[in-house]
Amino acid sequence: MSGNPPPSALKKLPPGSARFLMPLVLSVFMSAIVSAVATATSVGLGSDFVVTWPNAWGASWIVAFPSLLLLLPVVRRIVAWMVAQP
Numbered sequence: 001m002s003g004n005p006p007p008s009a010l011k012k013l014p015p016g017s018a019r020f021l022m023p024l025v026l027s028v029f030m031s032a033i034v035s036a037v038a039t040a041t042s043v044g045l046g047s048d049f050v051v052t053w054p055n056a057w058g059a060s061w062i063v064a065f066p067s068l069l070l071l072l073p074v075v076r077r078i079v080a081w082m083v084a085q086p
Contacts, residue, residue, distance in 0.1 A: 023068035031060035 013021065035056040043052050 020069070023072055024065060027061055027064040027068050031064040032057050035060040 036053055039049055039053045039056045043049055
């Protein structure tokens with residue numbers, strides 16, 4: 001038996017942290033996908049991709065995370081304006 005606590009016993013972050021955590025996680029995934037597509041288009045899927053992509057991902061994430069922090073409230077307002085509220 002391992003000494004790890006069951007997942008339900010792990011302490012969660014406070015609700016206010018979701019405001020930063022959601023853009024963080026989203027920026028990691030989206031910058032990874034977009035930089036992978038751009039890198040594959042540029043250099044192909046060979047050994048150059050493996051060497052080039054991590055740098056492209058890092059540069060993309062550095063731009064993506066602060067951009068999401070700034071733009072997400074604006075996007076939420078635009079979507080709220082476009083969608084009927086319950």
